[in-house]
Amino acid sequence: ARMLRFGAKALLARLARIAPVQGSPRLAQAGCLKCAARGMCSENGAGTVTDHFATLGIQRAFVLDEAALRADYLRLMAAHHPDRHSLASSIEQAGSTDRSADVTRAFSTLSRRHSRAVHLLELLGAPLMEDTNGTALLGPDFLSEVMEARFEVDDPDTNVSRVKQLRTENEESMRAIHVDLEEAFARLSRAGDGLRAAGGDGVSGVSDELQAARVLTAKLGYLQRIDDVAADRLEREDEEWSTS
Numbered sequence: 001a002r003m004l005r006f007g008a009k010a011l012l013a014r015l016a017r018i019a020p021v022q023g024s025p026r027l028a029q030a031g032c033l034k035c036a037a038r039g040m041c042s043e044n045g046a047g048t049v050t051d052h053f054a055t056l057g058i059q060r061a062f063v064l065d066e067a068a069l070r071a072d073y074l075r076l077m078a079a080h081h082p083d084r085h086s087l088a089s090s091i092e093q094a095g096s097t098d099r100s101a102d103v104t105r106a107f108s109t110l111s112r113r114h115s116r117a118v119h120l121l122e123l124l125g126a127p128l129m130e131d132t133n134g135t136a137l138l139g140p141d142f143l144s145e146v147m148e149a150r151f152e153v154d155d156p157d158t159n160v161s162r163v164k165q166l167r168t169e170n171e172e173s174m175r176a177i178h179v180d181l182e183e184a185f186a187r188l189s190r191a192g193d194g195l196r197a198a199g200g201d202g203v204s205g206v207s208d209e210l211q212a213a214r215v216l217t218a219k220l221g222y223l224q225r226i227d228d229v230a231a232d233r234l235e236r237e238d239e240e241w242s243t244s
Contacts, residue, residue: 049122052106062117062185064110073107114224117181117217124188126210128218137218146222153230160237167230170223177220184213 053060056072078084080100109115121127128137152158153166187209 050102050105051123052109052119053123055102055106056110060120060123061189062113062120063182064116066111069107069110073103076103112224113178113181114217114220117185117213117220120185121210121214121217124210126214128214128221137215138222142219143222146226150226150229153226153233160234163230163233163237167227167234170226170230174220174223174227177216177223181213181216181220184209184216188213 051060056069056076058064058069058072077100080096080103082096084096109119118128149166149170153163158166191207191209
């Protein structure tokens with residue numbers, strides 16, 4: 001009922017404040033020249049994209065063993081720790097520092113399901129764009145539901161029990177999307193070279209399977225943002241309670 005009080009422009013303006021940050025197609029930066037030399041970049045219709053899976057030496061997949069992922073991260077960080085290269089040349093030390101930054105960035109991206117899915121779409125040449133992540137891709141019904149949940153979580157009049165309930169419901173929705181995304185990316189993986197967008201521009205000409213993965217990933221982004229905000233709200237409430 002609350003959403004009826006907002007016009008279309010107001011709705012879009014409010015949604016812009018809760019929209020998740022997506023991957024950007026403008027990834028052909030100077031840093032990519034370095035990682036390309038190490039075989040960690042991938043060419044697609046959207047440009048040159050750093051392959052974070054290659055950085056960590058693992059296979060591209062939406063479903064990852066998170067314990068193994070963390071173990072790979074710690075192993076690579078130990079290998080490139082400055083203390084292990086204190087006697088190396090300044091060029092080698094700089095290279096080790098760059099490599100450590102690459103590894104940290106890769107782990108940060110792949111350790112969360114939403115950013116992992118966004119990255120997979122970038123590698124497939126069909127990145128999520130800010131201007132295609134709203135009503136054009138998801139429709140007003142889903143976005144209005146997300147807006148209502150986000151506003152209720154943010155509302156200081158919403159008690160803690162209700163915030164916990166909203167978070168639980170949101171987590172259930174996220175788990176359902178995780179399952180659907182796992183199936184969507186598995187189908188894309190079996191399709192092999194058919195993953196790439198036929199149009200070559202990362203948006204037009206995408207297959208139905210790839211478009212389904214884009215929609216699911218966009219939805220997950222909004223739900224992930226609600227979860228983050230709810231978690232932050234509950235943490236603040238705990239801190240206030242413990243100090244009172």
